[in-house]
Amino acid sequence: MTSEPGKEINAKTYILYSIGGAIALILITFPFGGVAPLDEPKVYASDGAYYNLGVPVGISFIAFINLLIFIVSSILFWGSKGLFKNLIIDSSALSFVFLNYFNYYVLWLVWHPQITVLPFLFLIKYNGASAIQVDFGQMVLIAYIYRIIKRARRPRPLSGLESVKPVDESPQPGGVQ
Template sequence: MTLGSKAYHEVSTKEYVLYSLAGAVGFVILTLPLAGLAPLDEPKVYAYGNAYYNLGIPVGISFSAFINLMIFIVGVLLFWGSGSLAKNLVIDSSALSFASLNYLNYYLIWYVWHPQMTFLPLFVETRYNGVSALQLDLGQVVLIILVYRLIKRARRPRPQSGLDSVNPVNESPQPGGVQK
């Protein structure tokens, strides 16, 4: 099987989701080592109250998620509507990898600082030391786009098997005279 445009239509939705999950694991494996390159404006470990906090891990995971988000955005801008299996897998796999790293980052933030986090539609409200912050949850936005793409793909008509799947020959009269 090739990754050309015809293979995209021949792969079932179930197989496509499995390929997307495998691609997401691949993106996570490729971008997670880049977490050590995340820029920190503060010391990696600092004391607050009676505890020491390590910022390196949450900021690194956030940086890896950001790389996957950029791959998703560039993939959507360049490849949306493409019939190629590989190009569509780049979009959907990067979406899954970004969402998984995004929510892993939220878990690590909760684990390290123990803030009160409330997930709202498209937003996350975080409360810590009496201060509230409301931020757009890009993970939900990307997952909505991914679900839309998968539903659209699942509703696409599939070619029939057998002789009906071959494109019929155009037997209508052609302009220009006698038909051969």
């Protein structure tokens, strides 16, 4: 992605690469939404209305796949200096965050529940029933922002000094000291 093997890209370019990787990852995993395991019938009747469960379950399934990609790549590549390995982590994080909140939006469109966003939680009320769900999207978003800030604050070599190696002036064994 860079023309020189030892040269790193700036933070803005890296964020654009991670957004592009997230879009590519969503497009790659989107067909898996059709094979999502569904215990109930695809069309659910309640109070005289029919709800299609295939779409929310499918989006939830591909969001789960992207979350698994994020977790596995984070475990394997977290401390890596490689650009491609870091892009896998950050692209999967962004794709999961987008799909997570898109899934809650689709749930709101289908059932029209009252959804309250709390720190790390969702409070969902529907037909007198309440449920609290952990919001993994906020957690992954915090990890992504932490990684971007850490990457932006990393010291970079001054331009023109990449090829200059420092001279080792420490005492050499067997020499006069």
